[in-house]
Amino acid sequence: xxxxxxxxxxxxxxxxxxxxxxxxxxxxxxxxxxxxxxxxxxxxxxxxxxxxxxxxxxxxxxxxxxxxxxxxxxxxxxxxxxxxxxxxxxxxxxxxxxxxxxxxxxxxxxxxxxxxxxxxxxxxxxxxxxxxxxxxxxxxxxxxxxxxxxxxxxxxxxxxxxxxxxxxxxxxxxxxxxxxxxxxxxxxxxxxxxxxxxxxxxxxxxxxxxxxxxxxxxxxxxxxxxxxxxxxxxxxxxxxxxxxxxxxxxxxxxxxxxxxxxxxxxxxxxxxxxxxxxxxxxxxxxxxxxxxxxxxxxxxxxxxxxxxxxxxxxxxxxxxxxxxxxxxxxxxxxxxxxxxxxxxxxxxxxxxxxxxxxxxxxxxxxxxxxxxxxxxxxxxxxxxxxxxxxxxxxxxxxxxxxxxxxxxxxxxxxxxxxxxxxxxxxxxxxxxxxxxxxxxxxxxxxxxxxxxxxxxxxxxxxxxxxxxxxxxxxxxxxxxxxxxxxxxxxxxxxxxxxxxxxxxxxxxxxxxxxxxxxxxxxxxxxxxxxxxxxxxxxxxxxxxxxxxxxxxxxxxxxxxxxxx
Numbered sequence: 001x002x003x004x005x006x007x008x009x010x011x012x013x014x015x016x017x018x019x020x021x022x023x024x025x026x027x028x029x030x031x032x033x034x035x036x037x038x039x040x041x042x043x044x045x046x047x048x049x050x051x052x053x054x055x056x057x058x059x060x061x062x063x064x065x066x067x068x069x070x071x072x073x074x075x076x077x078x079x080x081x082x083x084x085x086x087x088x089x090x091x092x093x094x095x096x097x098x099x100x101x102x103x104x105x106x107x108x109x110x111x112x113x114x115x116x117x118x119x120x121x122x123x124x125x126x127x128x129x130x131x132x133x134x135x136x137x138x139x140x141x142x143x144x145x146x147x148x149x150x151x152x153x154x155x156x157x158x159x160x161x162x163x164x165x166x167x168x169x170x171x172x173x174x175x176x177x178x179x180x181x182x183x184x185x186x187x188x189x190x191x192x193x194x195x196x197x198x199x200x201x202x203x204x205x206x207x208x209x210x211x212x213x214x215x216x217x218x219x220x221x222x223x224x225x226x227x228x229x230x231x232x233x234x235x236x237x238x239x240x241x242x243x244x245x246x247x248x249x250x251x252x253x254x255x256x257x258x259x260x261x262x263x264x265x266x267x268x269x270x271x272x273x274x275x276x277x278x279x280x281x282x283x284x285x286x287x288x289x290x291x292x293x294x295x296x297x298x299x300x301x302x303x304x305x306x307x308x309x310x311x312x313x314x315x316x317x318x319x320x321x322x323x324x325x326x327x328x329x330x331x332x333x334x335x336x337x338x339x340x341x342x343x344x345x346x347x348x349x350x351x352x353x354x355x356x357x358x359x360x361x362x363x364x365x366x367x368x369x370x371x372x373x374x375x376x377x378x379x380x381x382x383x384x385x386x387x388x389x390x391x392x393x394x395x396x397x398x399x400x401x402x403x404x405x406x407x408x409x410x411x412x413x414x415x416x417x418x419x420x421x422x423x424x425x426x427x428x429x430x431x432x433x434x435x436x437x438x439x440x441x442x443x444x445x446x447x448x449x450x451x452x453x454x455x456x457x458x459x460x461x462x463x464x465x466x467x468x469x470x471x472x473x474x475x476x477x478x479x480x481x482x483x484x485x486x487x488x489x490x491x492x493x494x495x496x497x498x499x500x501x502x503x504x505x506x507x508x509x510x511x512x513x514x515x516x517x518x519x520x521x522x523x524x525x526x527x528x529x530x531x532x533x534x535x536x537x538x539x540x541x542x543x544x545x546x547x548x549x550x551x552x553x554x555x556x557x558x559x560x561x562x563x564x
Contacts, residue, residue: 015250020051020431021289033422034060034432040495050129052289052502054277055439062478064425068471072483074390075465077398091260093384096305097208098257098544103299104202104209105136106512107290112379121513129287129495130508131516132250134242137216138200150182152198156228156238156363157221158182159197160214161358164336171563172315172357178218179561180354181210183331188322191346194331194353204332207325211360218551220245244530246518248542251528254520256543258509261301261389262502263492270506271521276448278507288515291508293439296428297481298504301497303420304486305386308394313361313562317382329358333401343551344402361560362548371545376556388494391486393421424482436484437477440500453479457487465489541561 019299034057064072070187107130139147142155152159161180165173181204182197196204205212224241232240260268274280278291312321328334328343337341337349364384369377377383387394397420416422434442440452460466464487467475475483485501492498497505514521528542532549536542552558 006135017215020053020292023053034058034063034430040308050287050289051210051292051295052279053434054291054293055434055442058434058438058478060432062435063429063432064474064478064480066426067472069362069417069422069429070466071468071471072375072475072480073416073419073425074398075467075471076421077419078397078466079395079398091305091386092366093210093305093307093386094212094278094362094544095257095260096302096307096386097206097212097259099302099305100209101136101203101207101212102132102253102257103302104200105132105134106130107295108136108200108202111382115312129515130290130512131288132246132509132512133516133518134216134249134255135248136198136203137213137220138242142354143303147199150197156224156234156241158217160221161197161353163359164351164353164442166355166357168315168357172355174356176359176561179191179214179356181214181331183353183540185352189347190349190352191331191335194336196331201332203305204330206327206333207329207354207358208360208365210330211362215362215548215551216245216249219248219547222551222553243518247520247523247526248528248530248547250513250516250518250520251542252547253509254513255541261496262506263496266498267506270503270510275507275510276286277446277503279511282511288511291504292431292433293481294504294508296431296433298497298501299484299507299508300430300482301389301486301489301501302426303397303424304389304394304489305374306389307384307387308396310384311364311382312359313359313364313560314359314564315357315562316446324352324401327401329354357562359561361562362552363560365557366545366548368545368549369534371543372536373545373554376559388463389486389489389497390463390494391483391490392463397421402438406545425480428480428482433481435478436500437479439481443500448503450503453484453487453491453499457491463494472490477516508538 003520023335077377137158139150142148142151148155150159151157159182160178161182162175162177163180165175183193184195184197185193187193187195195201196210198204198213202209204210220241221246224237227237227241228234234514254267254271279288280286280288308323309319310321310326311317311319312326316325325338326341328338329336335346335349336351336355337352339348361378363376363378364382367377367383368374398418399415400418400420400423412418437452440450441540443450458467458472458475458479460472465483479487485497485504488499488501489495489497510521513519520526527540528546529537530550531537531542531546532554533546536546548559
């Protein structure tokens with residue numbers, strides 16, 4: 001039985017219920033079967049994050065039963081297939097976790113924790129819609145009585161955290177301000193004191209995402225300080241800084257992140273000619289929704305890009321940054337304790353903030369050499385690249401820490417329910433998500449030319465999940481959308497999403513940018529201006545490396561304080 005635990009929304013990685021516009025609320029079921037929609041009052045519906053469907057609902061006979069889902073999940077996380085850590089892609093590994101940071105931004109409802117009289121109707125509606133506006137960084141802003149706790153006393157800059165010194169050498173045995181997330185710091189339990197003081201606790205769920213969040217805090221704070229130094233009025237300083245930061249972030253997503261995970265031709269077509277399958281001509285008053293085909297299937301491509309271990313920094317080199325450790329050294333999933341016996345115990349350990357020796361070396365996660373800074377490039381042996389997009393997940397994802405889905409402090413579920421692939425497949429079942437074949441047929445009826453995978457696409461091949469004959473026959477008829485989209489990418493040499501998956505992801509991102517408060521889609525003549533590399537700034541180039549260079553003042557010591 002699939003039993004996701006119930007924690008307050010936005011404090012867990014996995015939703016327990018989805019409000020689908022036109023259907024109602026779809027929640028967990030005791031038998032893993034399709035959820036029956038529950039009608040909501042107008043007021044209740046207004047307070048729920050708004051999902052939608054691109055295609056038809058699957059019939060129960062078209063879905064995989066529990067045993068078949070388990071067999072498929074085990075094939076996708078088979079240690080014999082996923083163990084090699086070969087560098088088979090060229091995408092820097094940092095984009096795996098930037099993608100997760102972006103996902104949290106898209107799906108955060110910054111108003112969920114607030115009472116009706118704390119927020120305006122405009123904030124309520126915007127908060128219930130997917131957007132790329134960095135609500136996960138800003139919350140509802142410094143003027144909101146609840147969210148001002150995320151800000152420094154000036155009401156402009158965001159709070160930062162300080163790492164904990166640990167024995168080792170003079171680089172690790174020191175506390176460093178600005179290299180950890182801000183933390184609550186008070187409470188009777190150490191788990192309460194460790195809690196990240198940020199709008200979206202999911203950004204403290206694994207260490208790479210947490211460190212990327214720290215980089216965005218620096219990015220905002222530095223630009224806000226520059227505006228203040230230029231005499232910009234305090235009345236408009238925060239929103240001026242926020243608008244610039246959000247638009248530079250959207251530019252990174254559009255021009256650097258998306259073309260690395262989706263066929264460039266699809267991305268360019270969607271952003272030049274508009275959308276064809278998702279809210280193609282919305283009324284101006286209509287805010288975006290989130291297709292469950294994106295949330296529950298297409299955008300879970302990032303799970304395939306995760307590696308089992310990384311060359312994290314000087315201290316944890318040669319694969320020393322294992323995936324398990326990257327969960328442990330967080331406040332949401334872990335406890336900052338290196339002792340194996342403390343794993344899963346939120347009250348274990350003595351540290352209340354990130355130890356200094358676990359600060360990221362960003363030079364190993366993003367390619368500064370390609371940005372014209374060869375002095376910041378690392379050797380190929382140290383550099384981390386993402387795993388290719390295919391139907392295999394690294395084996396550690398078959399045994400998730402309980403903290404990643406809100407299960408800490410509760411009885412452990414059956415082992416298969418800790419398998420991320422099984423959880424994804426089961427979530428799709430509960431949502432009656434259309435199969436890949438169903439969705440292709442649906443789009444063809446709307447005269448959208450998307451090619452269906454032939455039966456031979458489900459044959460076993462090196463570098464993909466190895467399917468038994470019975471399982472293969474089932475997938476040829478009705479393949480879960482998530483697996484179908486990963487198989488499309490796998491047949492595309494594992495480079496990028498293409499076909500159905502590429503179309504869904506590109507269009508949802510375009511709509512989310514269009515519906516954001518600040519939008520480079522609605523402001524097509526805007527160009528970035530914060531790259532510290534002069535030639536790139538003049539050319540209007542701004543990528544993730546430019547954002548990091550600006551945030552860390554082009555200083556190698558700040559990009560990698562643990563040293564070489």
